[in-house]
Amino acid sequence: MDGTGTGRLGLDPRVVERARRLAARAAEPIIEMARTHTTVSVERALLRLAGLSGADPAGRPWVNHLVDAVRAQVGIEHGVALPVWDALTAGPHPGLRELAEAASRGEARFRLPAGPDAERAREAARRAARAGIDRIDARRAERDRLLRDVGDPPHPWIYLIVATGDIYEDIPQAVAAAREGADVVAVIRSTGQSLLDYVPEGPTREGYAGTYATQDNFRLMRAALDDVSAELGRYVRLTNYASGLCMPEIAALAGLERLDMMLNDCMYGIVFRDINPRRTFIDQRFSRQIHARAGIVINTGEDNYLTTADAVDAAHTVIVSQLLNERFAHEAGLADGLIGLGHAFEIDPALPESFRLELAHAQLVRELFPHAPLKYMPPTRHMGGDVFAGYLLDAFFNLAGVLTGQSIILIGMMTEGIHTPWLSDRDLALANVRYVRDACGGLAEDFAPRPGGLVVERARRVLGESVELLERICDDGLLTAIGAGTFGVTRRPPDGGKGLDGVAERADGYFNPAGEILDAEPGAVASVPPAASAASAASEQEVPA
Template sequence: MPTVPMDEDKVAECRGLASDIADDVQRYIDRHTTVGAERTFLRAYGVDGVDDQGAPLVNLAVDRYHKAGLLGRGMPLFLGRALLDGASTIQDAAERLAYGHEIDSGEGGPSLEEVRGALAPHTTAAIERIDRARKEREDLKERVRPGGTPLRYVIVATGNIYDDAVQAKAAAYAGADIVAVIRATAQSLLDYVPHGATTEGYGGTFATQENFRIIRRATDEATNEYGRYIHQTNYSSGLCMSEIAWMGAVERLDMLLNDAMYGILFRDINMCRNFVDQYVSRRFIARSGLIINTGEDNYLTTADAVEKAHTVLASQFINEAFAKRAGLVDEQMGLGHAYEINPWLEDSFLMEIAQAQLIRQIFPRHPIKWMPPTKHKVGDIFFAHVHDAMFNLVGVTTNQSIELLGMFSEAIHNPMLMDRYLSLKATRYVFGAAKHLGDEIEFKKDGIVATRARQVLDEAHELLAEVKRDSIWDAIGTGAFADVKRTRTGGKGYRGVAERSPDYFNPVLDVLEGKSSL
């Protein structure tokens, strides 16, 4: 693989700055919980189902205790106390929390150790469920190996999960290595997870636990029929990011789009809420062995890709630091970047190579996710096909890990089966024809590519120093990322944040954080 000049000391300094930035946020996270996080822990304990209006039981229980000002003590405390008070099952205990005549204040009665003992078999079952799904995934991948990198990633999204399953298998047959079911428009703004299989959705299909199972069956069938492991991906972001992460963990998904910065900037989710939820979601992801995909690539859809390329790199350093604090290893961090420079700009191709190669070198063990051009597509399908081919050429030359394929119909409609087939066919051609191009070329020490790479790293270092000085809370407020400004107490979901009590109680989180063992 060709390399660009890279100041290793400056890279180390960037990581140090990002670490300090993440530490500041982590101190806040460690003092707070959210309605979404506590719903997740109830789900982990086995709470399931909805009422006659379709409201999830976990929402009813958590909202009731949050309104009473008790969320900061941790919902597992009240679940365990209900068991000690005579509830026959976890489900019965949760129904008491949601519908009981009196709210348990958590005062008096059994000790925390007694509550922990009542929950112990259920805590073990919660963790073992995640571990079992991870082992099943790893065993299948060992038996049926994935394709080589870059892995070809495509999206299906009809609104009807059963049609998505058919399209997923069709995409795998045509050569896709990763199939993602994009979520229904604005699902990230729902403060609950819909229940069961869904057959209607605008701009995508709802992410539900049953829908995950349906696509997993389809991708498993494709894996066994085509002799190549097919990865399943969905979206764990927004107000329910931790709940969806748990669902992905137990339903054996392979990857999840998971990034608080994306939700904060592009969905106006409150930053306090989203940083806490991201941490909890990533604790489940770390245990399950899932790969995250982060969303820095989206910065270049609202900001200029030449002037603001360094913001992507700076955010990748920060996202890496966040992920490490949640227990993820490098091989689980699919950091995102994109091919979004104006194609009519002179030497745009060389600048794209510089950015891709720099990121590949800085994060050598990470499964980098490389995103296709979208911003400058206008409906000319012939030009769009060429634009995507250039993107593919950079991807294979710089040895990207995960390549989300562009569609020539990007600016016209959701891709049809034939659009996806032609994209996969073109990608197969470029990946084969230029398979070892990166092994055969070198970049001039002071050429356009090398100079651009140095510039991006220098500017990322400067930005990280500014963010550390001002804090990421204030940096987001001034539009440092994606030219989008958000406030610390603004956005959706802020009312769902609660300060933890000094005796916050959560045996599942204790295991995930390594504070206790099964």
């Protein structure tokens, strides 16, 4: 290095630029695969945007019945739009719901229309898809108005989870958390929902270690948080999870119900839920296009790698995944202000200099992605039964977050290593982060790592290791790297896992009017302010975006 590095860490801009070029190269075959394939969930998402909702008495959604029927008769490689709207324009069914009901009874017939029939079906499908996109646009405009009228809290946003399994219990807990200082409320999903190839319907009260993600649950929680936002004079954001086998559908529902953030990582479902890699990457592109249109901040899941791999040895895999996530997000139309890249405070506290190493990693991420609303996750792997040590460790995490200008801080719970935290534990956690944030004030302005010191050298080393790994991925392919256990240690082969049977290569003439609109009209500028902070300001204009 020639001493002309940028930011507080003195990163070499040429190395940063090379890392991004390599990430783009590594991502390109995956992007091409996503552009040339479809899945049952992508096709079901189109039907949801067109207004089809509800389920049969057994709970099977009508979108599943309709897509399954089309798939059985003509396949989905041409998309379901032409067969479905051909049946609507030519048949006796007055709407999508009636057609789906007939399909569930085996009474609907589908074909691939041609000539004038195909054109009539195509125009009808476009009108239906446009109506759904217009509804998402209206909800985004609603958020923009509320942010102006109610007020937007400054960074870092305090992020808190509720997850009782019962939406009617979640709501009062979420409202109480907002009153105690939470800026973002996340309703964690019921265990195993990501493995369901359908989205449950209606308000639910029977989740396990979480609450089912449904359109009605989204609507109920959004209304409650809007009420408390007006009471508090600051907009409280709502988060859920767009991952798993129904990623595109849940993204569509989130856009329709004005959620603000969605967990949406390019590899989390592959590594930690054994969902087929091809299915995941195809679904995530369409879901991110929806998020871009809706102005929804995505949260990525790199923090999870450090629960299975060593946080020091695997630090570079976090950076590589973040660079890949950034590239996939940009290609899908997401602006930097909507790309909430994840990382975590997971180094073993018994390791000498552990806090300095954590600062190096956190500052490196901040300087690599100066405009991204970074989501920083608290210690979990090394939290045990000593609640006093846990509370202290969470305070160090909060200090690292404030000192390095993180954008979203998920509060740590001192008892999470023992049991599901109580409400009193949540109050203590909120008090912890409030104290650190208020006591530190603008301390980030004074954080200047010594050139040649441990923090600077550690950050440069991790960046160098990231470049080396990206070079190998470019040579071998990202699917091969995932199969070899590069991320989170777990090996996931390209043709293994759940959901591959729901993937189809697009045929000539494939038609999805929602995808057509989203490709032609990518997401506009984010309604969320960029993640400017004292710790990142020095590098914002110098590190390539």
